[in-house]
Amino acid sequence: MSSLLLATLSFAAAATGALGGLGGAVLLVPVLVVAGMEPVMAAPLGLLTVAASSLAASSTQLDEDTVNHRLGVTLEIPVSSGAALGALLSTVVSATVLQWVLGLAAIGAGVASAVRGGSRHHASRDAVAKPGERRGRLAGAFAADHGVIEYEAHNVPAGVTVMGAAGLVAGMTGTSGGFIKTPVMNELMRVPIKVAAATTVFMVGVTAASALLVHAVQGRIDPSAAGAVVVGGLVGGRVGATVQAHLPPVLVRRFLGAVLVLVGVVLLVRR
């Protein structure tokens, strides 16, 4: 596959993914596989776009005090272990199995994107709380339009367990697993969506790094192709984020969800 085509696909996937707030890899990797690339070679390219997107979004979320590092680090232990295990497994399982896992991941992401609600949260408002993390606890506060919102993570053992599965999928398929992490933090652990999304951005960078280390050690990264997908991903992510502000978010998420389900079904039925 030519590097110009790779950059174009990465640009399109990142721009479309950013429109729906999903990130580009969950779209890029299935598209690369449908276009004929081996899943085991597409995975590190997807992870590189995840790492680059995470880097690009990090400073904004640090400035807004929405990322919770304690929560991210705690949940990232099973995720990174699962991601590294998934990257190792991807060399021993057959391409068909990888394609099935990728297809199911794409369908899962598509459904999650289509049915996801708006910016709801379960926290109470406290006008005197200071934004930031709380020492010694998986809790914090962030500034919203009408005051400071405090929150605390619940159901941590269940969250940690599901995160391990998210890491395994991420490592095997090269997607970020963010489509699992954000809903788990928001729905299961009752963390506000803004904090869950920002913490996911931090976590996917670490997940991608740990899986990329395994792929790099095993010689599965082509530096020229890596450059093409990272450039396409960074530029596409910026374009998508800019256009997103002018489009209805629910409609965009449903459209993107439908595209992902379609790509997932194609991956499941093709030989």
Added chain:
Amino acid sequence: MARSRNPARRRLSAVLNREVPVVLALGVVAWLAPGTPSRVAGWTMVAVLIVTPVGRVGWLARRWMRFDPRFAWTAWGLLGAITAATALAVVLR
């Protein structure tokens, strides 16, 4: 955009913000340059994308050792898991 009131977060944010154009420039060279410059730029870019989040966890671990040891050890545990996975990958290569 609102700036965090935490000076350490502001410093980290500034560092990460400066890395984005560097990664973009390395990516362009890796993609468009021929031969050795492409390989060097590509691997440097990959190294930056790996070292940045792992280094961020290391920075948090060191910082938390002073006032939040429980989470500092959690962060060291995460770094240990990443190191163990990499070592396993080297062994199984």
